[in-house]
Amino acid sequence: MRLEDRWLVRRFNAGDAGALRRIYEKYKSDLLSVARALLNDASAAEDVLHDVVVSFASQAGRFVLRGSLKGYLAICVANRARNVNRQGARLELSKRAESRRMQADASESALDGERRSAVVAAMEQLPEAQRRAVALHVLGGLRFREIAQQSDESINTVQSRYRYGLKKLRSLLNGQVDL
Amino acid sequence: MNHAKKIRELLLRAYRPDGDRPEPMDERILSDANATMKRAVTDHQDRRRVDLWRRIMKSPYTRTAAMLAIALAALSFLFPPRNGIVPASVALADVQKAVQAKETVYATGTRTITFVEKPTFYPPVMAGLFEKESNEDGSFTLEFKAESFLSPAGFAHKVYSEDGELVLQAGIHNETGAAIVLLPTAKAYVRSQMLEAYQERMAGFTIQGFVDMLYRTGEYREVGPKRIQGVDAAGFEVSGWEERILEGFSPTIIKLLFNLEAGTGRVWIDPQTNLPVQTEGEVKLKPCVVSFFKNADAKQVDDNLQWDVEIDEKLFSPEIPEDYQELKIPSGTTVGAVASGVVLAGAAPWCVFFVRRSHRRARVRSTG
Numbered sequence: 001m002r003l004e005d006r007w008l009v010r011r012f013n014a015g016d017a018g019a020l021r022r023i024y025e026k027y028k029s030d031l032l033s034v035a036r037a038l039l040n041d042a043s044a045a046e047d048v049l050h051d052v053v054v055s056f057a058s059q060a061g062r063f064v065l066r067g068s069l070k071g072y073l074a075i076c077v078a079n080r081a082r083n084v085n086r087q088g089a090r091l092e093l094s095k096r097a098e099s100r101r102m103q104a105d106a107s108e109s110a111l112d113g114e115r116r117s118a119v120v121a122a123m124e125q126l127p128e129a130q131r132r133a134v135a136l137h138v139l140g141g142l143r144f145r146e147i148a149q150q151s152d153e154s155i156n157t158v159q160s161r162y163r164y165g166l167k168k169l170r171s172l173l174n175g176q177v178d179l
Numbered sequence: 180m181n182h183a184k185k186i187r188e189l190l191l192r193a194y195r196p197d198g199d200r201p202e203p204m205d206e207r208i209l210s211d212a213n214a215t216m217k218r219a220v221t222d223h224q225d226r227r228r229v230d231l232w233r234r235i236m237k238s239p240y241t242r243t244a245a246m247l248a249i250a251l252a253a254l255s256f257l258f259p260p261r262n263g264i265v266p267a268s269v270a271l272a273d274v275q276k277a278v279q280a281k282e283t284v285y286a287t288g289t290r291t292i293t294f295v296e297k298p299t300f301y302p303p304v305m306a307g308l309f310e311k312e313s314n315e316d317g318s319f320t321l322e323f324k325a326e327s328f329l330s331p332a333g334f335a336h337k338v339y340s341e342d343g344e345l346v347l348q349a350g351i352h353n354e355t356g357a358a359i360v361l362l363p364t365a366k367a368y369v370r371s372q373m374l375e376a377y378q379e380r381m382a383g384f385t386i387q388g389f390v391d392m393l394y395r396t397g398e399y400r401e402v403g404p405k406r407i408q409g410v411d412a413a414g415f416e417v418s419g420w421e422e423r424i425l426e427g428f429s430p431t432i433i434k435l436l437f438n439l440e441a442g443t444g445r446v447w448i449d450p451q452t453n454l455p456v457q458t459e460g461e462v463k464l465k466p467c468v469v470s471f472f473k474n475a476d477a478k479q480v481d482d483n484l485q486w487d488v489e490i491d492e493k494l495f496s497p498e499i500p501e502d503y504q505e506l507k508i509p510s511g512t513t514v515g516a517v518a519s520g521v522v523l524a525g526a527a528p529w530c531v532f533f534v535r536r537s538h539r540r541a542r543v544r545s546t547g
Contacts, residue, residue, distance in 0.1 A: 012216070013220075014220070015216060015217055015220035015221075017213050017216070020209070020212055020213060020216055021209055024205070024208065024209055024212070025205075028205070029195065033191075033194040033195050036194045037190070037194045046204045049204075049208065050204070050207070050208045050211065053208050053209075053211075053212045054208070054211050054212050054215050056212070057211075057212035057213070057215040057216040057219065058215050058216075058218075058219045059219065060215075060216040060217075060219040060220045060223070061219055061220040061222070061223030061224065062219075062223050115189065115193075116192075116193045119189050119190060119193040120193060123190070123193075134190070135194075138187045138190050138191065139190060139191065139194055139195070166183055166186055169186050169190075170182050170183075170186060173186070173189070177189065
Protein backbone atom coordinates (compact mmCIF):
# COMPACT_ATOMS: atom_id res chain seq x y z
CA MET A 1 0.00 0.00 0.00
CA ARG A 2 2.65 2.46 1.11
CA LEU A 3 4.88 1.38 -1.75
CA GLU A 4 2.15 1.95 -4.28
CA ASP A 5 1.37 5.33 -2.76
CA ARG A 6 4.98 6.37 -2.96
CA TRP A 7 5.10 5.37 -6.59
CA LEU A 8 1.83 7.20 -7.26
CA VAL A 9 3.13 10.32 -5.56
CA ARG A 10 6.29 10.19 -7.63
CA ARG A 11 4.25 9.95 -10.82
CA PHE A 12 1.88 12.62 -9.55
CA ASN A 13 4.82 14.97 -8.94
CA ALA A 14 5.85 14.39 -12.52
CA GLY A 15 2.40 15.53 -13.69
CA ASP A 16 1.00 12.09 -14.52
CA ALA A 17 -2.79 12.37 -14.90
CA GLY A 18 -3.14 8.61 -14.56
CA ALA A 19 -1.52 8.69 -11.14
CA LEU A 20 -3.84 11.46 -9.99
CA ARG A 21 -6.88 9.48 -11.18
CA ARG A 22 -5.65 6.36 -9.42
CA ILE A 23 -5.17 8.26 -6.15
CA TYR A 24 -8.62 9.77 -6.48
CA GLU A 25 -10.34 6.50 -7.25
CA LYS A 26 -8.44 4.70 -4.53
CA TYR A 27 -9.44 7.04 -1.72
CA LYS A 28 -12.59 8.75 -2.98
CA SER A 29 -14.94 6.48 -1.09
CA ASP A 30 -13.20 6.96 2.27
CA LEU A 31 -12.83 10.70 1.82
CA LEU A 32 -16.41 11.20 0.77
CA SER A 33 -17.65 9.16 3.74
CA VAL A 34 -15.65 11.32 6.15
CA ALA A 35 -16.91 14.51 4.52
CA ARG A 36 -20.53 13.34 4.64
CA ALA A 37 -20.26 12.33 8.26
CA LEU A 38 -18.78 15.68 9.25
CA LEU A 39 -21.04 17.87 7.14
CA ASN A 40 -24.30 15.99 6.76
CA ASP A 41 -24.65 17.68 3.42
CA ALA A 42 -24.09 15.68 0.27
CA SER A 43 -23.33 18.61 -2.01
CA ALA A 44 -21.09 20.30 0.58
CA ALA A 45 -19.28 16.99 1.02
CA GLU A 46 -18.67 16.83 -2.71
CA ASP A 47 -17.46 20.43 -2.69
CA VAL A 48 -15.05 19.65 0.12
CA LEU A 49 -13.77 16.60 -1.73
CA HIS A 50 -13.35 18.74 -4.83
CA ASP A 51 -11.44 21.42 -2.95
CA VAL A 52 -9.17 18.94 -1.23
CA VAL A 53 -8.32 17.08 -4.43
CA VAL A 54 -7.67 20.31 -6.34
CA SER A 55 -5.61 21.67 -3.47
CA PHE A 56 -3.64 18.44 -3.42
CA ALA A 57 -3.15 18.73 -7.19
CA SER A 58 -1.77 22.25 -6.75
CA GLN A 59 1.15 20.73 -4.86
CA ALA A 60 2.21 18.59 -7.81
CA GLY A 61 5.91 18.77 -8.41
CA ARG A 62 6.76 19.49 -4.80
CA PHE A 63 4.53 17.23 -2.74
CA VAL A 64 6.43 15.30 -0.10
CA LEU A 65 4.67 12.28 1.34
CA ARG A 66 5.03 12.00 5.11
CA GLY A 67 3.01 9.24 6.68
CA SER A 68 0.20 7.72 4.67
CA LEU A 69 -1.37 9.40 1.68
CA LYS A 70 -4.85 8.42 2.78
CA GLY A 71 -4.20 9.85 6.24
CA TYR A 72 -3.03 13.12 4.76
CA LEU A 73 -6.02 13.44 2.45
CA ALA A 74 -8.51 12.40 5.11
CA ILE A 75 -7.19 14.98 7.57
CA CYS A 76 -7.39 17.60 4.81
CA VAL A 77 -11.03 16.65 4.29
CA ALA A 78 -11.73 16.82 8.03
CA ASN A 79 -10.03 20.22 8.36
CA ARG A 80 -11.87 21.65 5.42
CA ALA A 81 -15.17 20.26 6.66
CA ARG A 82 -14.49 21.91 10.02
CA ASN A 83 -13.82 25.21 8.27
CA VAL A 84 -17.04 24.90 6.31
CA ASN A 85 -18.94 24.19 9.48
CA ARG A 86 -17.33 27.12 11.25
CA GLN A 87 -17.93 29.52 8.44
CA GLY A 88 -21.64 29.24 9.16
CA ALA A 89 -22.29 30.33 5.66
CA ARG A 90 -24.87 27.72 5.24
CA LEU A 91 -28.02 28.33 7.17
CA GLU A 92 -28.78 25.82 9.82
CA LEU A 93 -32.24 25.35 8.38
CA SER A 94 -30.96 24.33 5.00
CA LYS A 95 -28.53 22.04 6.73
CA ARG A 96 -31.35 20.38 8.56
CA ALA A 97 -33.36 20.09 5.40
CA GLU A 98 -30.39 18.55 3.62
CA SER A 99 -29.81 16.26 6.53
CA ARG A 100 -33.38 15.08 6.33
CA ARG A 101 -32.99 14.61 2.58
CA MET A 102 -29.92 12.50 3.17
CA GLN A 103 -31.71 10.53 5.81
CA ALA A 104 -34.67 9.88 3.53
CA ASP A 105 -32.50 8.92 0.59
CA ALA A 106 -32.00 5.37 1.66
CA SER A 107 -31.09 4.29 -1.83
CA GLU A 108 -27.71 6.01 -1.43
CA SER A 109 -26.67 3.73 1.38
CA ALA A 110 -26.84 0.13 2.27
CA LEU A 111 -28.99 1.00 5.26
CA ASP A 112 -32.76 1.38 5.30
CA GLY A 113 -34.14 4.91 5.63
CA GLU A 114 -35.24 4.74 9.24
CA ARG A 115 -32.05 3.32 10.68
CA ARG A 116 -29.98 5.61 8.52
CA SER A 117 -31.89 8.66 9.73
CA ALA A 118 -31.23 7.59 13.29
CA VAL A 119 -27.49 7.15 12.68
CA VAL A 120 -27.15 10.51 10.90
CA ALA A 121 -29.13 12.30 13.59
CA ALA A 122 -27.01 10.70 16.31
CA MET A 123 -23.77 11.69 14.57
CA GLU A 124 -25.05 15.25 14.27
CA GLN A 125 -25.43 15.44 18.01
CA LEU A 126 -21.81 14.49 18.74
CA PRO A 127 -19.43 17.30 19.65
CA GLU A 128 -17.29 18.19 16.65
CA ALA A 129 -14.05 16.75 18.04
CA GLN A 130 -15.67 13.42 18.83
CA ARG A 131 -17.42 13.28 15.48
CA ARG A 132 -14.10 13.95 13.79
CA ALA A 133 -12.36 11.16 15.68
CA VAL A 134 -15.15 8.70 14.94
CA ALA A 135 -15.38 9.67 11.26
CA LEU A 136 -11.64 9.51 10.65
CA HIS A 137 -11.18 6.21 12.46
CA VAL A 138 -14.27 4.38 11.30
CA LEU A 139 -15.01 5.90 7.91
CA GLY A 140 -11.54 7.10 6.94
CA GLY A 141 -9.89 3.93 8.19
CA LEU A 142 -7.13 5.89 9.94
CA ARG A 143 -5.35 4.52 12.96
CA PHE A 144 -5.39 6.59 16.14
CA ARG A 145 -1.67 7.20 15.88
CA GLU A 146 -2.10 8.52 12.35
CA ILE A 147 -4.94 10.85 13.35
CA ALA A 148 -2.92 12.09 16.29
CA GLN A 149 0.16 12.74 14.16
CA GLN A 150 -1.69 14.46 11.35
CA SER A 151 -3.78 16.54 13.77
CA ASP A 152 -0.86 17.34 16.04
CA GLU A 153 -2.67 15.94 19.05
CA SER A 154 -1.82 13.24 21.54
CA ILE A 155 -2.93 9.71 20.80
CA ASN A 156 -4.66 9.52 24.17
CA THR A 157 -6.78 12.54 23.35
CA VAL A 158 -7.85 11.05 20.05
CA GLN A 159 -8.65 7.69 21.62
CA SER A 160 -10.63 9.34 24.40
CA ARG A 161 -12.66 11.35 21.95
CA TYR A 162 -13.36 8.25 19.94
CA ARG A 163 -14.45 6.27 23.01
CA TYR A 164 -16.70 9.07 24.28
CA GLY A 165 -18.12 9.52 20.78
CA LEU A 166 -18.91 5.85 20.41
CA LYS A 167 -20.43 5.75 23.89
CA LYS A 168 -22.67 8.67 23.11
CA LEU A 169 -23.71 7.18 19.79
CA ARG A 170 -24.61 4.01 21.60
CA SER A 171 -26.79 5.86 24.06
CA LEU A 172 -28.39 7.93 21.32
CA LEU A 173 -29.13 4.95 19.13
CA ASN A 174 -30.22 2.70 21.93
CA GLY A 175 -33.84 1.87 21.44
CA GLN A 176 -33.97 3.26 17.92
CA VAL A 177 -31.66 0.76 16.30
CA ASP A 178 -31.08 -2.84 17.20
CA LEU A 179 -27.62 -2.86 18.75
CA MET B 180 -21.02 -8.69 17.54
CA ASN B 181 -20.33 -6.23 20.34
CA HIS B 182 -21.86 -2.74 20.47
CA ALA B 183 -18.80 -0.93 19.20
CA LYS B 184 -18.54 -3.17 16.20
CA LYS B 185 -22.26 -2.83 15.55
CA ILE B 186 -22.05 0.99 15.65
CA ARG B 187 -19.05 1.00 13.34
CA GLU B 188 -20.98 -1.21 10.93
CA LEU B 189 -23.95 1.13 11.06
CA LEU B 190 -21.76 4.15 10.38
CA LEU B 191 -20.11 2.51 7.42
CA ARG B 192 -23.45 1.48 5.96
CA ALA B 193 -24.93 4.92 6.57
CA TYR B 194 -22.18 7.04 5.07
CA ARG B 195 -20.35 4.86 2.62
CA PRO B 196 -21.40 5.43 -0.98
CA ASP B 197 -23.14 2.39 -2.30
CA GLY B 198 -20.26 0.86 -4.18
CA ASP B 199 -17.57 2.71 -6.08
CA ARG B 200 -19.62 3.45 -9.14
CA PRO B 201 -18.54 6.49 -11.15
CA GLU B 202 -20.43 9.68 -10.36
CA PRO B 203 -20.82 12.87 -12.37
CA MET B 204 -18.69 14.73 -9.84
CA ASP B 205 -15.73 12.44 -10.52
CA GLU B 206 -14.98 13.83 -13.95
CA ARG B 207 -15.51 17.42 -12.78
CA ILE B 208 -13.14 16.97 -9.86
CA LEU B 209 -10.55 15.11 -11.91
CA SER B 210 -10.74 17.63 -14.73
CA ASP B 211 -10.17 20.56 -12.37
CA ALA B 212 -7.47 18.69 -10.48
CA ASN B 213 -5.69 17.70 -13.69
CA ALA B 214 -5.60 21.26 -14.95
CA THR B 215 -4.31 22.43 -11.57
CA MET B 216 -1.71 19.69 -11.48
CA LYS B 217 -0.37 20.57 -14.94
CA ARG B 218 -0.09 24.23 -13.99
CA ALA B 219 1.57 23.37 -10.70
CA VAL B 220 4.11 21.09 -12.35
CA THR B 221 4.95 23.71 -14.97
CA ASP B 222 5.23 26.44 -12.35
CA HIS B 223 7.37 24.22 -10.20
CA GLN B 224 9.66 23.42 -13.12
CA ASP B 225 9.93 27.13 -13.91
CA ARG B 226 10.75 27.90 -10.30
CA ARG B 227 13.35 25.17 -10.26
CA ARG B 228 14.88 26.59 -13.40
CA VAL B 229 14.98 30.06 -11.90
CA ASP B 230 16.48 28.59 -8.77
CA LEU B 231 18.99 26.74 -10.89
CA TRP B 232 19.77 29.96 -12.67
CA ARG B 233 20.23 31.73 -9.35
CA ARG B 234 22.55 29.00 -8.19
CA ILE B 235 24.48 29.32 -11.41
CA MET B 236 24.71 33.05 -10.95
CA LYS B 237 25.83 32.73 -7.34
CA SER B 238 28.81 30.58 -8.23
CA PRO B 239 31.65 32.73 -9.53
CA TYR B 240 32.78 29.97 -11.79
CA THR B 241 29.50 28.93 -13.32
CA ARG B 242 28.16 32.46 -13.28
CA THR B 243 31.01 33.56 -15.43
CA ALA B 244 30.61 30.67 -17.75
CA ALA B 245 26.90 31.24 -18.12
CA MET B 246 27.16 34.98 -18.54
CA LEU B 247 29.96 34.61 -21.00
CA ALA B 248 27.99 32.10 -22.93
CA ILE B 249 25.05 34.44 -23.19
CA ALA B 250 27.14 37.44 -23.93
CA LEU B 251 29.13 35.64 -26.51
CA ALA B 252 26.09 34.10 -28.06
CA ALA B 253 25.52 37.24 -29.99
CA LEU B 254 29.11 37.12 -31.09
CA SER B 255 29.31 33.54 -32.00
CA PHE B 256 26.18 31.73 -32.96
CA LEU B 257 24.99 34.73 -34.85
CA PHE B 258 28.31 34.86 -36.52
CA PRO B 259 28.31 32.17 -39.06
CA PRO B 260 30.87 32.43 -41.78
CA ARG B 261 29.45 35.88 -42.38
CA ASN B 262 31.93 37.46 -44.64
CA GLY B 263 33.21 34.08 -44.68
CA ILE B 264 34.57 34.17 -48.02
CA VAL B 265 32.93 31.34 -49.73
CA PRO B 266 35.01 29.77 -52.39
CA ALA B 267 33.84 30.36 -55.86
CA SER B 268 35.78 28.78 -58.58
CA VAL B 269 35.51 31.81 -60.76
CA ALA B 270 35.73 34.64 -58.27
CA LEU B 271 37.53 33.32 -55.26
CA ALA B 272 40.91 34.70 -56.07
CA ASP B 273 39.44 38.03 -57.05
CA VAL B 274 37.34 38.19 -53.91
CA GLN B 275 40.32 37.37 -51.74
CA LYS B 276 42.38 39.99 -53.45
CA ALA B 277 39.67 42.60 -53.15
CA VAL B 278 39.08 41.92 -49.47
CA GLN B 279 42.76 41.93 -48.61
CA ALA B 280 43.11 45.30 -50.23
CA LYS B 281 40.79 46.76 -47.62
CA GLU B 282 41.91 48.04 -44.24
CA THR B 283 38.67 48.07 -42.32
CA VAL B 284 35.05 47.13 -42.57
CA TYR B 285 31.97 48.36 -40.78
CA ALA B 286 28.76 46.37 -41.04
CA THR B 287 25.24 46.72 -39.76
CA GLY B 288 22.50 44.18 -39.82
CA THR B 289 20.01 42.21 -37.85
CA ARG B 290 20.08 39.18 -35.60
CA THR B 291 16.87 37.23 -35.19
CA ILE B 292 16.30 34.30 -32.89
CA THR B 293 13.05 32.39 -33.09
CA PHE B 294 12.40 29.95 -30.28
CA VAL B 295 9.89 27.15 -30.70
CA GLU B 296 8.23 28.49 -27.60
CA LYS B 297 8.82 31.31 -25.19
CA PRO B 298 11.81 30.56 -23.00
CA THR B 299 11.15 30.46 -19.31
CA PHE B 300 14.70 29.91 -18.19
CA TYR B 301 16.75 33.04 -18.46
CA PRO B 302 18.72 35.26 -16.11
CA PRO B 303 16.57 37.73 -14.20
CA VAL B 304 18.45 40.67 -15.72
CA MET B 305 17.24 39.58 -19.14
CA ALA B 306 13.60 39.41 -18.13
CA GLY B 307 12.82 42.57 -20.11
CA LEU B 308 13.60 40.80 -23.37
CA PHE B 309 10.93 38.23 -22.69
CA GLU B 310 8.09 40.50 -21.66
CA LYS B 311 6.51 40.69 -25.08
CA GLU B 312 3.88 38.27 -26.34
CA SER B 313 4.60 35.06 -28.19
CA ASN B 314 3.89 34.79 -31.89
CA GLU B 315 0.50 33.50 -33.03
CA ASP B 316 1.88 30.02 -33.62
CA GLY B 317 3.29 29.89 -30.10
CA SER B 318 6.87 30.57 -31.13
CA PHE B 319 8.78 33.50 -29.71
CA THR B 320 11.07 35.85 -31.58
CA LEU B 321 13.81 38.15 -30.41
CA GLU B 322 15.19 40.67 -32.85
CA PHE B 323 18.35 42.66 -32.45
CA LYS B 324 20.22 45.17 -34.49
CA ALA B 325 23.96 44.76 -34.70
CA GLU B 326 27.01 46.76 -35.62
CA SER B 327 30.36 45.15 -36.32
CA PHE B 328 33.72 46.85 -36.62
CA LEU B 329 36.83 45.16 -37.85
CA SER B 330 40.28 46.39 -38.47
CA PRO B 331 43.76 44.92 -38.16
CA ALA B 332 43.77 46.33 -34.62
CA GLY B 333 40.79 44.38 -33.41
CA PHE B 334 37.19 43.44 -33.58
CA ALA B 335 34.17 45.08 -31.97
CA HIS B 336 30.54 44.23 -31.88
CA LYS B 337 27.47 46.05 -30.60
CA VAL B 338 24.04 44.53 -30.22
CA TYR B 339 20.91 46.60 -29.72
CA SER B 340 17.40 45.61 -28.74
CA GLU B 341 14.43 46.36 -30.97
CA ASP B 342 13.99 49.58 -29.01
CA GLY B 343 17.52 50.62 -29.82
CA GLU B 344 18.88 49.94 -26.35
CA LEU B 345 22.45 48.70 -26.27
CA VAL B 346 22.37 45.24 -24.73
CA LEU B 347 25.85 44.00 -25.49
CA GLN B 348 29.15 45.50 -26.49
CA ALA B 349 32.23 43.46 -27.07
CA GLY B 350 35.74 44.33 -28.08
CA ILE B 351 38.81 42.28 -28.77
CA HIS B 352 42.19 43.91 -29.03
CA ASN B 353 44.38 41.87 -31.29
CA GLU B 354 47.72 43.06 -29.98
CA THR B 355 47.03 42.48 -26.31
CA GLY B 356 44.59 39.62 -26.71
CA ALA B 357 42.25 41.33 -24.24
CA ALA B 358 38.55 40.70 -24.68
CA ILE B 359 35.95 42.84 -22.94
CA VAL B 360 32.24 42.23 -22.99
CA LEU B 361 29.92 44.84 -21.54
CA LEU B 362 26.35 43.97 -20.59
CA PRO B 363 24.71 47.36 -20.07
CA THR B 364 21.31 46.01 -19.04
CA ALA B 365 22.95 43.97 -16.30
CA LYS B 366 25.50 46.69 -15.51
CA ALA B 367 28.13 44.02 -15.69
CA TYR B 368 31.21 43.25 -17.69
CA VAL B 369 33.52 40.39 -18.43
CA ARG B 370 37.19 40.92 -19.02
CA SER B 371 39.17 38.07 -20.42
CA GLN B 372 42.59 37.48 -21.75
CA MET B 373 42.68 35.19 -24.69
CA LEU B 374 45.00 32.36 -23.90
CA GLU B 375 48.17 32.22 -25.87
CA ALA B 376 47.11 29.07 -27.58
CA TYR B 377 44.05 30.78 -28.91
CA GLN B 378 45.97 33.85 -29.91
CA GLU B 379 48.24 31.58 -31.86
CA ARG B 380 45.29 29.83 -33.29
CA MET B 381 43.83 33.15 -34.25
CA ALA B 382 47.05 34.12 -35.92
CA GLY B 383 46.92 30.87 -37.76
CA PHE B 384 43.67 31.80 -39.37
CA THR B 385 44.27 33.08 -42.82
CA ILE B 386 41.84 33.58 -45.53
CA GLN B 387 43.39 30.72 -47.40
CA GLY B 388 43.20 28.52 -44.36
CA PHE B 389 39.61 29.41 -43.82
CA VAL B 390 38.76 28.69 -47.40
CA ASP B 391 40.56 25.40 -47.11
CA MET B 392 38.49 24.63 -44.05
CA LEU B 393 35.33 25.29 -45.96
CA TYR B 394 36.51 23.19 -48.82
CA ARG B 395 37.21 20.32 -46.49
CA THR B 396 34.14 20.46 -44.35
CA GLY B 397 31.30 22.23 -46.01
CA GLU B 398 29.60 21.66 -49.26
CA TYR B 399 29.26 24.93 -51.02
CA ARG B 400 27.25 25.88 -54.04
CA GLU B 401 26.63 28.88 -56.13
CA VAL B 402 23.30 30.57 -55.63
CA GLY B 403 21.61 33.49 -57.28
CA PRO B 404 22.34 35.83 -58.82
CA LYS B 405 20.15 38.03 -56.70
CA ARG B 406 19.37 41.71 -56.94
CA ILE B 407 20.88 43.27 -53.84
CA GLN B 408 21.41 46.95 -53.32
CA GLY B 409 21.07 47.63 -56.98
CA VAL B 410 23.52 45.01 -58.17
CA ASP B 411 23.10 41.48 -59.44
CA ALA B 412 25.13 39.83 -56.73
CA ALA B 413 26.63 36.40 -57.10
CA GLY B 414 25.88 34.21 -54.14
CA PHE B 415 27.73 31.35 -52.53
CA GLU B 416 26.28 29.12 -49.92
CA VAL B 417 28.08 26.91 -47.46
CA SER B 418 26.58 24.43 -45.10
CA GLY B 419 28.00 22.10 -42.52
CA TRP B 420 30.35 24.66 -41.04
CA GLU B 421 29.01 24.46 -37.51
CA GLU B 422 31.15 21.55 -36.37
CA ARG B 423 34.34 22.86 -37.84
CA ILE B 424 33.95 26.36 -36.43
CA LEU B 425 34.01 24.93 -32.91
CA GLU B 426 36.55 22.25 -33.65
CA GLY B 427 39.04 21.73 -30.88
CA PHE B 428 36.79 22.83 -28.06
CA SER B 429 35.45 20.48 -25.43
CA PRO B 430 32.35 18.91 -27.00
CA THR B 431 30.61 18.60 -23.65
CA ILE B 432 30.98 22.24 -22.77
CA ILE B 433 30.25 23.36 -26.28
CA LYS B 434 27.07 21.31 -26.34
CA LEU B 435 26.02 22.83 -23.08
CA LEU B 436 26.72 26.34 -24.30
CA PHE B 437 26.21 26.17 -28.06
CA ASN B 438 24.37 23.12 -29.24
CA LEU B 439 24.51 23.82 -32.94
CA GLU B 440 22.53 21.54 -35.17
CA ALA B 441 22.90 22.85 -38.70
CA GLY B 442 24.29 26.03 -40.10
CA THR B 443 24.12 27.62 -43.51
CA GLY B 444 25.95 30.76 -44.59
CA ARG B 445 25.61 32.81 -47.73
CA VAL B 446 27.65 35.65 -49.06
CA TRP B 447 26.65 37.88 -51.91
CA ILE B 448 29.40 39.41 -53.98
CA ASP B 449 29.22 42.50 -56.10
CA PRO B 450 30.76 41.36 -59.37
CA GLN B 451 31.94 44.89 -60.10
CA THR B 452 34.01 45.27 -56.94
CA ASN B 453 34.43 41.60 -55.97
CA LEU B 454 33.51 42.66 -52.44
CA PRO B 455 30.72 41.18 -50.35
CA VAL B 456 27.60 43.33 -50.28
CA GLN B 457 25.51 41.16 -48.01
CA THR B 458 26.07 38.20 -45.75
CA GLU B 459 23.47 35.89 -44.31
CA GLY B 460 23.66 33.04 -41.93
CA GLU B 461 21.22 30.64 -40.32
CA VAL B 462 21.81 28.12 -37.64
CA LYS B 463 19.58 25.74 -35.79
CA LEU B 464 20.16 25.47 -32.09
CA LYS B 465 19.17 22.57 -29.94
CA PRO B 466 18.42 23.24 -26.27
CA CYS B 467 21.51 24.76 -24.63
CA VAL B 468 22.49 27.79 -22.59
CA VAL B 469 22.48 30.28 -25.44
CA SER B 470 19.09 29.09 -26.70
CA PHE B 471 17.72 29.32 -23.18
CA PHE B 472 17.16 25.58 -23.34
CA LYS B 473 14.73 25.69 -26.23
CA ASN B 474 15.04 24.66 -29.83
CA ALA B 475 15.66 27.82 -31.79
CA ASP B 476 16.50 29.16 -35.23
CA ALA B 477 18.99 32.00 -35.35
CA LYS B 478 19.47 34.19 -38.37
CA GLN B 479 21.88 36.97 -39.11
CA VAL B 480 21.86 39.37 -42.00
CA ASP B 481 24.44 42.08 -42.59
CA ASP B 482 23.19 44.16 -45.47
CA ASN B 483 25.22 47.29 -45.05
CA LEU B 484 28.91 46.70 -45.45
CA GLN B 485 31.18 49.71 -45.67
CA TRP B 486 34.80 49.11 -46.51
CA ASP B 487 37.81 51.16 -45.56
CA VAL B 488 35.93 53.38 -43.14
CA GLU B 489 37.62 55.02 -40.19
CA ILE B 490 37.17 52.97 -37.02
CA ASP B 491 37.95 54.29 -33.57
CA GLU B 492 40.34 51.81 -32.01
CA LYS B 493 38.87 52.52 -28.57
CA LEU B 494 36.04 50.28 -29.64
CA PHE B 495 38.36 47.30 -29.38
CA SER B 496 39.04 48.11 -25.73
CA PRO B 497 35.72 49.53 -24.58
CA GLU B 498 35.74 51.74 -21.52
CA ILE B 499 34.13 50.07 -18.53
CA PRO B 500 31.72 52.33 -16.60
CA GLU B 501 32.54 52.66 -12.91
CA ASP B 502 29.23 51.28 -11.72
CA TYR B 503 29.58 48.03 -13.67
CA GLN B 504 30.22 44.86 -11.75
CA GLU B 505 32.90 42.55 -12.99
CA LEU B 506 32.12 38.92 -13.59
CA LYS B 507 35.47 37.35 -12.96
CA ILE B 508 36.85 34.49 -14.92
CA PRO B 509 38.87 31.99 -12.95
CA SER B 510 42.26 32.20 -14.57
CA GLY B 511 43.52 29.26 -16.51
CA THR B 512 40.25 27.44 -16.43
CA THR B 513 38.77 25.48 -19.22
CA VAL B 514 35.83 27.79 -19.27
CA GLY B 515 38.04 30.78 -19.79
CA ALA B 516 39.80 29.02 -22.56
CA VAL B 517 36.59 27.96 -24.19
CA ALA B 518 35.12 31.40 -23.83
CA SER B 519 38.15 32.95 -25.40
CA GLY B 520 38.01 30.36 -28.07
CA VAL B 521 34.41 31.07 -28.75
CA VAL B 522 35.17 34.74 -29.05
CA LEU B 523 37.81 33.77 -31.47
CA ALA B 524 35.49 31.50 -33.35
CA GLY B 525 32.99 34.26 -33.65
CA ALA B 526 35.51 36.78 -34.77
CA ALA B 527 37.58 34.52 -36.89
CA PRO B 528 35.64 34.76 -40.10
CA TRP B 529 36.18 38.48 -40.04
CA CYS B 530 39.69 38.32 -38.77
CA VAL B 531 40.88 36.04 -41.46
CA PHE B 532 40.80 38.96 -43.81
CA PHE B 533 43.11 40.99 -41.70
CA VAL B 534 45.28 38.87 -39.51
CA ARG B 535 47.34 37.79 -42.40
CA ARG B 536 47.71 41.36 -43.52
CA SER B 537 48.62 42.64 -40.09
CA HIS B 538 51.25 39.95 -39.75
CA ARG B 539 52.56 40.77 -43.13
CA ARG B 540 52.72 44.42 -42.23
CA ALA B 541 54.35 43.57 -38.95
CA ARG B 542 56.97 41.63 -40.81
CA VAL B 543 57.45 44.55 -43.15
CA ARG B 544 57.83 46.88 -40.17
CA SER B 545 60.27 44.60 -38.44
CA THR B 546 62.40 44.15 -41.52
CA GLY B 547 62.16 47.85 -42.26
